[in-house]
Amino acid sequence: MVMTEGDMEAGTALLLAAAPAGKGCLIDAASALPPLAAVAPSALTGTAAATVIELADPAAPQTVLTRIRAAAATNGPLSLYITGQLHLDHKQRLMHLALARTTPKTLRYTGLPWHWLTSELKLRRPGTTTVVVDLVADADAWQLLGVEGLAVGYGTRLYGRVQPPPRRTVAAPAYVTAWAAIWRSGARPSLAHLHEQAAARAAVEGAVFLAVDASPPAVVPGYGAGAGHGAAPGFHEPAPAPYPGPAPHTGESAPAAGAEAFRAEDHERESPVPSPVPPAPMTGTPRSGASRTVTPRTGTPQDGAPVAGARTTEAPADEQPGHEPRPYEQPPHEPPAHEPGPDDPHPAILAAARAGRYTEAASIVALWESEAIRLHGPGSTEAVHWLEVRADLARLARDPARSCAWWMAAAEARLAAGQRPEDEDVVAAVDRAHHQWEQLREPTAAGSLAPALTELRRQVPGHREGALLAVQRRAESLRGDTA
Template sequence: MAREDPPRETVVLLAAAPSHKTRVLDLPAVLTAFTTITSAHWAKTTAGALLEWTEPVDPGILAQRLRSIAAGPGHLTVHLAGQLLLHRGRNTLYLALSRTTSSTLQSTALPLQSLASRLRRRPPGSSTVFVDLVAEAQVWQRVRYTGFTLGPGVRLYGALSPPPPRRKLIEPVYLTALSRTLAEDPWLSPAEAHARTVAAGTLEGRMLIAQEPALHRAAFTPEAETGPSLAPRRNAPSDEPAHSGPPLADDPVLGLPAGELDHPDPHAAIIAAAHNGRYEQAAAAAAIWEKAALRSHGPGSAPAIHWLEVRAELAHLGGEPALSCRLWLAAARVRLDVGQNPSDPDVVAAVDRAQHQFHQIPPTGEAWQLAAEVLRLRQHVPSGQNRVLESLEARVAQLRTSASGGPTA
C-alpha cells in the first residue's frame, strides 16, 4: 500500500559557534551530520523546504529569518547545534554566533527567547527542535537545577554538554547519532528517533532532553488565580524549644533562579503566592513543575529533586511540618540513591531540614511514624551542627515513651 503524501514540512539546520579561540564545538563534525540529515530529509520526499544556516554572523538577520520561517504553514523541524552563553546582567541565555565574545554578547549573539517566542506563536505540536549544545560553566550550573526548554508547545529532544577541558573540542555525538538514525529510517517519529539515538550514541556526562508538547502551560502566575486567597497558617505548637534540631539554612531552596526561557520565573510567582497565604495554590504549581521535570529529565535528575525540595519548603511555609519532613526525607533518599555521598552538602542540608521539621511536629502518632526514618538518615548523614544527633535521640525517646503510655518529660 502506497504511503500518503507527506504533509508540508520545513527543516532548518542551524549550526553556530564563534570563529575564534572560544569555539568549543567541533563544527566540521556538525556539518557532516547535517549532510546526512539532508539526505534523510529528501528521502522522505517531503513537500516543503530545507534551509541550512552555518556560522551565521548577524543576530538581527538570523532572528528575521527565524521569524519568517516560524510564521509559515506546516510542521517546522529545527536541528540546532551550538554554544550556550549566559548574559549575567540580563540573566538571559544566548546562542553564540560567529563574532560572539563574552564582552559583545548582547550585540553579536542570538537570545534564545527570540527563538522561543517565535515557536510559542505556532500551534502546539507543530514544532520539533533537536539540539546538540555545549553550555558554558555558568549555563551548565543553571540548567542542572532548572532544566532546559523552548516552551510548552514544542517537541524538544537532544543533549546538552558541559564545558570541555581547555583546548578541547566537543564532538556533536547526539547530532551524529541522530543523523545515522534518520538515515536508516527517515519516517521515525521524533520520539522514536530520539530513543534510538540515545540507545546508539555515547552520551555519558551529557544532560538528555525529551519534552513532548503540553496541552496547557505549566507556568503558574498569581494573576491567573481567581479563587479566594487562603489565610496564612501558622506552625502548629510544639513541645520542643524553638531552636531544637539543626537550623534551617540561610539560603532556602526557593531562592534558586529558575531561568525558564518561555515564561516568567515560576519561582517568583510561587513565592509570591506563598507569602500571600495561598500555600495550596503554590504547592499545586510546584507539583506541576515537578511532574514536568520528571517527564523531561527522569527521577533522580537535578530538576526533579529541586522541585521536590521546593515543595518541601512550601510545606514548611504553610505550617505543615509533617509533610515538609516527609518531603525533605524523600529528597535526601533520592540524592543518596543517585550516588551522592552522605557528606555532600545538599544531602546534609536535606536531612538537616527534615530533622528541623520533625522537631516542629506535635507529639502525635504522625511524629512517631516519622521518627525511625529521621533517626536512620541522621545516623547515616552526620550534621555539621553540634549535638544534633543527641537532640534527635532525645526527641525519639520522648515519643517512644508517649507511644507506650508512660510519663512524658
C-alpha cells in the first residue's frame, strides 16, 4: 500500500493481471504490472492520496471477487486496470476473465465471471469509477463482444483495447504499458487524450479500442413525462412499406428499412465500414448488466452448417444490378430534424458505428441499457428502446440475421409488456424484422429465423394482407433449398 498526502478523499487503484499458464495463455498479462507499479500512485487514481492493490496471476475467483468488493466499497475514486483474456462459457453464455488455473473445461469454476465485476461496480456512485482494460478474447468471446460490447455498468468510464486471439504467439499488453510509459514521462493528459495516445502506440491487426466516457442521466432522453413512443425524437423513421407490393420506385436504390440509425444524416446510401469484430449467431439471453426475459432467436444450426448471422460475400439485395425494391423496403426518407441534447448518447453511438467501431458502439449501448433496466425494469419501454438500437447497429454492420433477431426480440418484449399487436411500435418492429430477414440470401441463416418470424407474423400480421403468407412461402422454399 502506498499513501501520499494532500487530498481528503483517497483514491484506490486495483491492478489485476491474470492469464492461464501453459498453452492456454494468450497474453503476457503479468508483464503489465511492473510498468504500472512504477507509476506515481496519484497518476493511477487521479487523486493526491492513493491506495494501490496488485493482483498478479490470481488463481481463485473468490479471492479476486473479495479484493474487487473491498475496493468498490471505498468512497473515493476507483480505477481498475485489468490485463488478461476473456473466454465464453458455452453452457450459460457468460463472459469470464481467465485466471491462473483456468482451462477450457474448468472455465465456469476457475474463471472470474465478468458480471461479478460489473455487479460490484454498479453499487458505486456514478462518475467515480474508471476501468482500463487490455484484453485478448478467444474466438467465441470475440464474436459475442461484437454483439454485446463490453459492459462495465452505469456511471463507469471505460477505456481499453480488446484483440482477437493472436496467431502462434502470445500477445503483449502494449496498450496498458503505453499508459504507464506516458505517465512515467511526466505527462498528465486527460483520460480521453491518454487513451488516444496509447491506442496509437498499441494498434495491432484486428484490435478494437473502447472509449466510453459518459454517464447516463437519471432520465434517458426521450423518456421524460409524456414521452410516449419508445424512441428519442428523430431516432426512428416510419416503418417500411408492408407486403404485398414493393414501395414506389424513385429511380434510386431504396435503402434498407429499419430504425433511422440515430441521426437524420445516416442513410443506407453510405456503405458502413465492415465490422472489425466477426458476427456471431445470437443465442442465449443478451446480457448487458442485467437479465432480460426476451431472447433473440436465430435457431440452432446443424453441425457443419453455416450459422445464422454469418456474413456472406454476396452483395445486399438493394445493391445488386437491376434491383427492384423488395417487400418492406421504402424510398429514401428524411425524418424530422432533431438536435440532440448534451446528454443524448445516440450521436456518439452512430459515430462509432459509422467508423466501424461496432464493439465500442455496443459498449455504449450496454451502458445506457443497463441504466434503463435499473431504473425502469427489463420489460419497460425504456429498455426495449435499447433492444431496437442494437437491432439498428446490426443493420449498419450489414448483419441482417442479427438485426432481424433483435427486432423480433423488441416486438416480443412490447407484446409481453401488454402492447397490442396493432400498435404502431409493435408493427414497426415486426416489419423491420421481416425486412432484415428478406435481405438474408444464405438459406440456412434465413431458415433458422423463419419459424420465429412466422410465429410472430401470426400475432402481428401488419396493416396490409399478405405478410404472413409471404413468410410462409419463403420458409417453404428455404426448406426445399436446404433439404
